[in-house]
């Protein structure tokens with residue numbers, strides 16, 4: 001997907017992702033289905049989803 005907004009990491013050709021990394025108790029997933037590597041360092045947006053005890 002080509003975005004009109006350019007980011008500095010894109011200009012620097014740094015391997016990164018524009019999706020949101022969701023860290024769950026059972027694993028890690030990304031909102032970008034084309035995400036190549038689920039590494040926190042590649043994501044500017046990281047959300048921790050923890051289960052709240054009932």
Ligand SMILES: [Zn+2]
Pocket residue numbers: 006007008009010011016018
């Ligand atoms: Zn970028």
Ligand SMILES: [Zn+2]
Pocket residue numbers: 017018019020021030031032035036037038043
């Ligand atoms: Zn990603």
